[in-house]
Structure formats: structure tokens, C-alpha cells
Amino acid sequence: xxxxxxxxxxxxxxxxxxxxxxxxxxxxxxxxxxxxxxxxxxxxxxxxxxxxxxxxxxxxxxxxxxxxxxxxxxxxxxxxxxxxxxxxxxxxxxxxxxxxxxxxxxxxxxxxxxxxxxxxxxxxxxxxxxxxxxxxxxxxxxxxxxxxxxxxxxxxxxxxxxxxxxxxxxxxxxxxxxxxxxxxxxxxxxxxxxxxxxxxxxxxxxxxxxxxxxxxxxxxxxxxxxxxxxxxxxxxxxxxxxxxxxxxxxxxxxxxxxxxxxxxxxxxxxxxxxxxxxxxxxxxxxxxxxxx
Numbered sequence: 001x002x003x004x005x006x007x008x009x010x011x012x013x014x015x016x017x018x019x020x021x022x023x024x025x026x027x028x029x030x031x032x033x034x035x036x037x038x039x040x041x042x043x044x045x046x047x048x049x050x051x052x053x054x055x056x057x058x059x060x061x062x063x064x065x066x067x068x069x070x071x072x073x074x075x076x077x078x079x080x081x082x083x084x085x086x087x088x089x090x091x092x093x094x095x096x097x098x099x100x101x102x103x104x105x106x107x108x109x110x111x112x113x114x115x116x117x118x119x120x121x122x123x124x125x126x127x128x129x130x131x132x133x134x135x136x137x138x139x140x141x142x143x144x145x146x147x148x149x150x151x152x153x154x155x156x157x158x159x160x161x162x163x164x165x166x167x168x169x170x171x172x173x174x175x176x177x178x179x180x181x182x183x184x185x186x187x188x189x190x191x192x193x194x195x196x197x198x199x200x201x202x203x204x205x206x207x208x209x210x211x212x213x214x215x216x217x218x219x220x221x222x223x224x225x226x227x228x229x230x231x232x233x234x235x236x237x238x239x240x241x242x243x244x245x246x247x248x249x250x251x252x253x254x255x256x257x258x259x260x261x262x263x264x265x266x267x268x269x270x271x272x273x274x275x276x277x278x279x280x281x282x283x284x285x286x287x288x289x290x291x292x
Contacts (some may be wrong), residue, residue, distance in 0.1 A: 001015060001016060002014055002015065002016055002041075002044040002045075002048070003015045004022070004048050005206075007157055007197075007198045007200065007206060008153070008155040008156070008157050008197055008198060009155050010023050010024045010025075010153060010154065010155045010157075011023050011024075011153045011155055011157035011198070011200075012024075013159075013200050013206065014036075014044075014045060014048065016036050016037075016041060016044075017036075017037055017067060018034065018036065018037065018065075018067040018068055018162075018202045018203060019034075019200060019201070019202045019203075019206075020032060020033065020034050020035060020036055020041075020045060020071075021033025021034065021151070021159045021200060022048075023133070023136075023153050023157075024054070025057065025133050028053065028054060028055050029054070029055050029057050030049065030054045030055070030056060030057070031056070031057055031058045031059070031060060031133060032045070032056065032058070032059045032060070032075075033059075033060050033061075033062060033151055033159045034059070034060075034061055034062055034068040034069070034161075034202070035059050035061070035068070035069060035070065035071030035072045035075055036067070036068075036070055036071040037066060037067040037068075037070040037071070037115065037116075037119075038070040038071065038115045038119070039070070039071065039073070039074045039120070041070060041071045042070070042071030042072075042073075042074030042075045042078075043074065045071055045075060046074075046075060046078055046079075049079075055079070056075060056079045056081045057081055057082070058081050058082045058083070058084065058131075058133075059071075059072055059075060059076070059081055059082070059083045059084070060084050060127060060132070060151065061083065061084065061085040061086070061089065061093060061124070061127070062086075062141075062148055062149055062150060062151075062159070062161035062162070062202070063085070063086070063089045063144070063145040063146070063147070063148035063149070063161060063162065064085055064089035064090075064092035064093045064096070064098075064099065064145065064146075065099070065145060065162065066096065066099060066115060066116060066117055066118055066119040067116070068161070068162075068202070069085070069093050069096070069119045069122065070115060070119040070120070072093065072119070072120070072122035072124070073119075073120040073121065073122045074120075076122050076123060082125060083122045083123060083124045083125065084124060084125050084126065084127035084131055085124045085125075085126070085127055086126070086127040086138075086147040086148070086149045087126070087127075087146060087147030088146040088147050089145065089146055089147050089148065090124050090125070090126045090127065092146075093119075093121075093122055093124040094121055094122070094123070094124050095121060096118045096119045096120065096121055097113070097118055099117055099118055099119075100112040100113060100117040100118050100259070102263075103117065103259035103260065103262075103263050104259050108259075109255075111255045112255060112256070112259060116256060117256065117259075127149065132151075134154070135153070135154030136151055136152070136153060136154065137151065137152040138151065139151060139152060139158070140187075141160065141161055141163045141187050141190075141191075142180060142183040142184070142186075142187060143163065143178060143179065143180050143181070143182075143183035143184025143185070143186070143187045143188075144161070144162045144163055144177065144178060144179060144184060144187075145162070145179050146179060148161050148162065148163070149161070150163070152196065155197065156196050156197035156198075157196065157197055157198045157199075157200060158194060158196040158198070158199050158200065159200045159202075160191065160199055160200065160201040160202070160210070161201075161202050162177075162201075162202050162203060163184070163187050163188065163191060163201070163217075164188075164191070164201040164203070164204050164210070164213055164214060164217055165201075165203050165204060165217060166201075166203060166204035166205065166213075167213065167216055169203060169204075170216065170217065170220045173251070174220075174224070174249045174251065175224055175245065175249070175251075175261050175264055175265070176217070176220070176264070177260050177261075177263070177264050178221070178264050178267055178268075179263075179264075179267055180267065180271075181221065181225075181267055181268055181270075181271035182271055182274075182275075184221065185218060185221060188214045188215075188217055188218045188221075189214075189218075191210060191211075191214045192210075192211045192214040192215060193211075194210065196208075196210075201213075224268060225268060225271075225272060225277075227245065227248070228241065228245070228265070228268050228269070228272065228278075229272065229277055229278065229291050230291075231244045231245070231248075232278055232289045232290050232291045233290075233291055234290065235281060235283065235288035235289065235290040236288060236289055236290075237286050237287065237288055237289075238262075238265070238266065238269070238287070238289070241265060241269075241289065242258075242261065242262055242265055245261070245265065246261070269289055273289075276292060277291065277292055278290065278291055278292065279292055
């Protein structure tokens with residue numbers, strides 16, 4: 001873990017729970033794509049940099065999930081590097097309590113205010129194409145989170161953030177986190193058509209070909225959608241739908257899984273309602289969902 005792996009002349013990644021991209025901008029200067037999940041990750045990244053006499057100039061965050069921005073604060077304080085994050089995710093990066101608050105739908109109780117869901121704040125600036133190093137391309141990848149992006153480097157390596165999960169992860173956990181299902185499916189269609197020298201997803205193996213994995217992720221989305229529609233053969237409230245999914249898929253409920261999977265299921269319900277496959281009704285002051 002935290003091994004530096006070179007994939008092209010300029011481009012590398014650091015093997016970690018969420019892969020950290022590293023791109024050499026000159027003999028001395030480098031930038032990071034994300035920073036890992038906490039201060040300890042930041043320390044390990046700093047050790048890699050120091051061993052090679054590399055100078056960190058910037059961290060470009062793909063999105064604001066805690067496992068991607070957790071090393072920001074430490075590395076920014078240690079190196080003076082600038083931190084950039086896209087759109088709404090920039091606000092989440094500056095104010096990380098927004099993530100557990102969003103997931104829970106209110107002020108998060110103590111068990112949700114930890115590094116897995118809430119990173120330390122960093123002084124982030126908004127990520128726009130004009131702040132990128134020469135030759136970099138910003139790739140919008142919405143759906144998994146608000147304004148998530150990826151990057152194409154000058155030597156044709158594409159960093160894909162969290163828009164793909166490995167087959168093993170999807171088969172084990174079944175329901176991957178999604179904020180906007182419609183946007184996520186469109187992103188996967190875009191990724192399927194991409195060509196690159198190497199693709200580096202944060203939570204799957206780096207590969208020269210990515211279309212097959214993108215399709216597998218799409219198939220899993222449709223499988224979950226069909227499952228929810230089947231569950232809603234009779235009117236059910238959100239909590240009952242969530243309970244059925246956990247029971248049918250053999251998942252174990254925890255506080256973290258309640259908010260992560262729960263938020264995702266709410267996104268599925270919204271998408272299925274907007275596309276005319278579910279409808280909502282109120283009975284005894286309770287919102288129920290039923291298939292059309």
C-alpha cells in the first residue's frame with residue numbers, strides 16, 4: 001500500500017484505498033490528483049515526494065468525498081501547495097461537515113462525524129480549466145457526486161475518480177454510492193467511448209481498456225433500479241424499502257451504511273419517479289412509493 005506506480009512518462013498513481021494520481025510537471029515539480037483519506041495518507045505521500053526531491057505545487061481534487069481530500073490539510077500546511085476542487089465540491093472541501101450533513105439530511109450525530117465521512121478542512125480554490133497545468137484536460141464526470149471531474153494528462157493518461165467501481169466491489173456490496181442516477185448513467189456512456197493510453201479509476205485496477213467495466217457498472221445500476229421497482233409492488237415507505245434491500249442482498253446495517261446506501265436509494269427513488277416508473281403517495285402522513 002502507498003506504492004508509487006508509473007504508468008507513462010509523466011503520470012503515476014499511488015496505490016491506496018482511493019488511488020492518488022501524481023503527475024510530474026518538470027524535473028522537480030509535481031501535482032497530485034486527490035490526496036488520500038487522512039493525515040496519515042498525507043504523511044505517506046510526503047515521504048514519497050521527499051525521497052525523490054519532488055516539490056508539490058498543487059492538489060487537484062476530483063470531488064470532495066473524505067477519502068479523496070483527507071490529506072489536503074496536512075500536505076497544504078507542509079508544502080504550501082494550492083488546493084483546487086470543482087464547483088459545489090469546493091465548498092464541501094472548505095467545509096467538510098457538509099458531507100455528513102448532506103448524507104444524513106440534518107446535523108450529523110457523533111458517529112457520523114469522523115474521518116471516513118468528514119475530512120479536515122483545507123483552503124480550497126475553485127477548480128477551473130485555466131488553473132490546470134499546460135496540456136491537462138478537465139473532464140466532467142457528474143453523477144457519483146455533485147461536480148466530480150476527471151483529468152486527461154498530456155501523455156494521455158485519464159484519471160477517472162469514482163465513476164467506476166471494480167467488478168469485485170460491485171458483486172460484494174451491490175449498491176454503489178450515487179448522487180444523481182441520470183447524470184451517472186450519462187457519465188458512464190461518455191467513459192465507454194473514451195480512448196486513452198491508460199485509465200486510472202480510484203477504486204478499480206488501472207487498465208488500457210475501460211468500456212467493459214463501464215458497461216458492467218451501468219448494468220448494476222439498472223439491476224438495482226429493477227430491484228427497487230419490484231420491491232415497490234405494494235406501497236412502501238423509504239425505511240421499508242431500505243430494509244428489504246439490505247435483507248435481500250445480505251448487507252449489514254451500520255450508521256455509515258445507513259446514510260451512504262440510504263442516500264443512494266433516495267436518489268434512485270427520485271430518478272424512478274422522474275422517469276415515470278414509481279409514484280409517491282401520502283397515507284397516514286407517510287410518504288409511500290409504488291410502481292406505476
